[in-house]
Amino acid sequence: MDQKQLKVEAARKALEHVASGMKLGIGTGSTAEEFVRLLAQKLAAGLQIVGVPTSERTAALCRELGVPLSTLDETPELDLTIDGADEIDMHLSLIKGGGGALLREKIVAAASTRMIVIADKSKVVDTLGRFPLPIEVNRFGLRATEHAIAAAANRLGLSGDIKLRMTDAQPFVTDGDHFILDASFGRIPDTRALSDALLAIPGVVEHGLFIGLASAAIVAGSDGIETIQAVR
Ligand SMILES: O=C(CO)[C@H](O)[C@H](O)COP(=O)(O)O
Numbered sequence: 138m139d140q141k142q143l144k145v146e147a148a149r150k151a152l153e154h155v156a157s158g159m160k161l162g163i164g165t166g167s168t169a170e171e172f173v174r175l176l177a178q179k180l181a182a183g184l185q186i187v188g189v190p191t192s193e194r195t196a197a198l199c200r201e202l203g204v205p206l207s208t209l210d211e212t213p214e215l216d217l218t219i220d221g222a223d224e225i226d227m228h229l230s231l232i233k234g235g236g237g238a239l240l241r242e243k244i245v246a247a248a249s250t251r252m253i254v255i256a257d258k259s260k261v262v263d264t265l266g267r268f269p270l271p272i273e274v275n276r277f278g279l280r281a282t283e284h285a286i287a288a289a290a291n292r293l294g295l296s297g298d299i300k301l302r303m304t305d306a307q308p309f310v311t312d313g314d315h316f317i318l319d320a321s322f323g324r325i326p327d328t329r330a331l332s333d334a335l336l337a338i339p340g341v342v343e344h345g346l347f348i349g350l351a352s353a354a355i356v357a358g359s360d361g362i363e364t365i366q367a368v369r
Pocket residue numbers: 164165166167168169220221222223232233234235236237238239242
C-alpha cells in the first residue's frame with residue numbers, strides 16, 4: 138500500500154468514531170483531506186454533523202464537498218477533532234504545523250473533548266524532533282524573536298538551524314497573518330520545558346508541540362492499523 142492509501146485507511150478508521158449530531162473539529166493537511174473526502178461521502182449517505190475547520194484550506198475543501206461548517210465562535214465546544222500530525226511519540230505528544238495551520242489546529246483541539254490523530258506509520262517516532270518544529274511568530278521583531286528562540290533552546294541544550302518558512306520566494310503567511318520559523322533542534326527530550334520556554338517569548342504566537350491534547354492516534358502501516366491510546 139502506498140503512503141496515500143495508508144492515509145486513506147487511517148482516515149476511514151477515524152470515521153468510525155464520528156456519529157450523527159457531533160460537533161467536529163476538522164484538521165489540515167493531506168491526511169485530514171482524505172478524512173474530509175470520506176466524511177463527505179458519509180454525509181451524502183445521511184450522517185449529520187457540523188464541522189469547524191482548522192484552516193482556510195480545509196474550509197475551502199469542505200465547502201466544495203458540501204460539508205456543513207460552523208465557526209468556533211458559534212460552536213465553542215466540540216465533541217471530537219480529527220487531524221493529522223507531522224510526528225507522534227508513544228505518549229501521544231505531537232509535532233504539528235507542517236501545513237502551517239498549527240495555531241488554529243491547537244485552538245480547535247483544545248476546544249474538543251477528544252482529539253484523534255490520523256497518520257501513516259512513518260510519523261511515529263521514539264522522541265519528537267526529527268521533523269523541524271514549526272513556531273508561529275508575530276511579524277514584528279522577527280529577528281529578535283528568532284534570537285530569543287535560539288537562546289531559549291540553547292539554555293535547554295538544544296541548537297540547530299532556525300529558518301523562516303518561504304513559499305514562492307516570499308515568507309509563508311499563516312491564516313492568522315503571522316510568519317513561521319522552522320526550528321531544526323533535533324531530538325527534544327523535554328518537550329514541556331521547550332514549550333514553556335517558547336511560550337515565554339513575547340513574539341512567539343504558538344508552537345507546534347501538542348502535549349496532552351491527543352486522546353488517540355490511528356496509525357496505518359503496511360502491516361495493518363494500530364490505535365495508540367493516551368495513558369493519563
Ligand atoms: O499539522 C498539520 C498542518 O498544520 C498537518 O496535520 C501535518 O502537517 C500533517 O500533514 P500531512 O497529513 O499532509 O502529512
